[in-house]
Amino acid sequence: MSHDAQVYVRSQTEFDYIKQKRKKDMRNQVTTFGIMIFLTLISFTAVAAGFSVYLIVPVILLLAAIQVVLQLYYFMHMSEKNHQVVAFFLYSAVLLAFTFILTFLTIIWWG
């Protein structure tokens, strides 16, 4: 079994650089979180304000989709390298998800 991991000791410069980089990444994560909170606020406010159903429903679905993409690509690291197979798994599931919803709704409405 290829369980062996090579131990690599970073030089002080490399170590400082990577620490700095992680800090920057973490700041970006907090910004992402801010955007997600903002999108949630818009959704709830739009519903509480009582706009037309035909306006609200597409808008809040779009905002939910954006929020989920942020969650997947930043919080769950799908934007990093080495996630092609992961994306394949997930998008296959999303394709099935849409098929399910379409099928169930059409069976009920036309049945």
Added chain:
Amino acid sequence: MDFNKKYTPQTWPDHPEQVTLEGKNKFLGFWLFLGGETVLFASLFATYLALKNKGPSGMEFSTNTLFELPLVFIMTMILLTSSLTSVYAMYHMKNHNFRGMQTWLAITVLLGLAFLGLEIYEFNHYVHLGFHYGQSAFSSAFFTLVGTHGLHVVIGLGWIILLMLRNAKRGFSLYNAPKYYTASLYWHFIDVVWVFIFTVVYLMGVVG
């Protein structure tokens, strides 16, 4: 390989969760599982949408009179914040700061428990109103969808608590890093599902 080998912040790998073969397999296998979870929730969402506000004739409950937005808003904020706290936990894992990670995971668990408490309160409230599991096709679909999500929260909390306790005195190793990583992915996935629940079930329910 000695799984208990001790690392320092200087030698700790960039992606400790994917260094060993076991870690790589866990990472990939866990994402395959999340794909399966997506399909599970898709079927529950599809059922809910098909049966929303339907049931026996003369049904007294409908989404726009039943749901209360302030409670859902608080639950959403709690769960969203718990997602950020688990990002902080993974940040500390990358920096090989074990105590920092355990602390942020503990905060995540507390937020998760608060969410769970509010959900139990909500379900209890509905049952007292007469909107129980067997009341109508709508109620069954609602409780199955939101309840399955709640069950995931319970499992996620149990998982994180067990990880924290089991490794409390061990510190980081390439053996437990993939475990922490997948647990945090699971917690984020719970939040992903909740985004659709608060939008499709609660917000679209209140709109009509």
